[in-house]
Amino acid sequence: MAKILSGKEVASSLEAKLKEDIAALKSRGVTPGLAIIRATDSRPMLSYENNAALRASRLGIDVFKYSFPENACKDELIKAVEEINADRNIHGCIMLRPLPGELRTHEKEISNRLTPEKDIDCMTDISFGGVFTGKSTGFPPCTPQAVIELLDHYAIAIEGKRAAVIGRSLIVGRPAALMLLNRNATVTLCHKKTKDLSSITKESDIIVSAAGCPGLLTKENVSPGQVVIDVSTTWDEKKPNGSGGFGTFTGDAVFEEVESVVDAITPVPGGIGMITIYVLFKHLIEAADNLTK
């Protein structure tokens, strides 16, 4: 029976600290301001925006919505970014990505216009460079940062450990590998072209799986003593949702199998996905603090 690493517990701990930090900011007259750029009406994006805005408001964060139709032109979005850069009431910005249609081809150009000081979700190449170099330029992406927060919360040592990261996306796998490296782990980055995955995962102390492939991680891939962080959230219509119905998220691990072997594991749902929004707010508070010192 593995220890269950609860995203909810980490989120609560982050939230408590956020409340203190926001109170401290307000006591010196600063209300943290979050800009959300959205150029799509897709349901998941709208739902993410509403959820983020609601939680932000509850914490006393001002939310500034920049909403555009899907056929908006890139100059409109760039103008919004420039406004956000100049607005002293806004300390951090997220843009819901990927952008739709034609806008997508300009996503990088638009993203890179954001000032790194307000880049709380690693939109810009400069922030990416900071993850790469291990220096604090901008902020790292929220999901891999949530992995680090969870490991730290549960006092799981990173230094000197072997870590296998599965999946090399720009948003999760690559930055997770570098962030673990920056904390002195020895990291192997695995992906679709990796041969004999299990020989690598079995030798690792920490497995971070971000492949988005349900069923990828079975008992054949793991060893006793390991910590498994399952970052993936693939929608599964047939999985019981815990409220008597069906349809919820599932990770890469065959949970029951892996859980019976390893020392500790994150559930899906209820793991990393619970933490990322609080990491975003944490970055926002840091940005607000830095910008108003």
Added chain:
Amino acid sequence: MAKILSGKEVASSLEAKLKEDIAALKSRGVTPGLAIIRATDSRPMLSYENNAALRASRLGIDVFKYSFPENACKDELIKAVEEINADRNIHGCIMLRPLPGELRTHEKEISNRLTPEKDIDCMTDISFGGVFTGKSTGFPPCTPQAVIELLDHYAIAIEGKRAAVIGRSLIVGRPAALMLLNRNATVTLCHKKTKDLSSITKESDIIVSAAGCPGLLTKENVSPGQVVIDVSTTWDEKKPNGSGGFGTFTGDAVFEEVESVVDAITPVPGGIGMITIYVLFKHLIEAADNLTK
């Protein structure tokens, strides 16, 4: 007996291609221009500059030297970078690093002023971001690119192979790991805090050693069938220099030991170090081509 992967052979091949490409540029009225910023009189830096300038001139590249005393202020260097950005006769820029004394604290700020289009030696965070994302923004650093050029020259497959990179410097180890990843290798990045290095290196198909620790790689660390790229160049006063005297560079591998086990290995000197300057020129020619299309 391992195959010796000759840096000289790769350099000759790159040089031949460069001559063709420079002739093609000149035929449409473009002479490639290289700017070299130097703010130190240290002998190795002066020697590097003279060597680079000499080779460039022989290839028909115009060289523009921006030389400063060690006590120059950062604004003088920034002004030089801005001039280089604006100068249509200059297509690429290198700055001899690390900068000395007080200037060093401003190195990043100065570097980041260079336009990515002319950043042929990966000075800027934006170019670093490009290595990280696997997209072509600016150019990758020359030394890890030389590793890739050597592997390609000898038709050594990278895709699907396991690679161990030893050393996580910003200039060599980290970008080498990401560049091998971008070519679909499964890469483990090892460093000082790595435990049981030999268990990782022995399982790899390709070992790239950039630790700067002579004697690090012995026969205990390698297996038959492997390719060893020894990137390190540590000065060794006692090593025979091949001209009857003593004093030359040495790599991380105990050459005779490793060579007796593996399939192929680069010598030091005569390996990667021979190639980097031609990679720099290759980037310059690409930049000149891009900027004058």
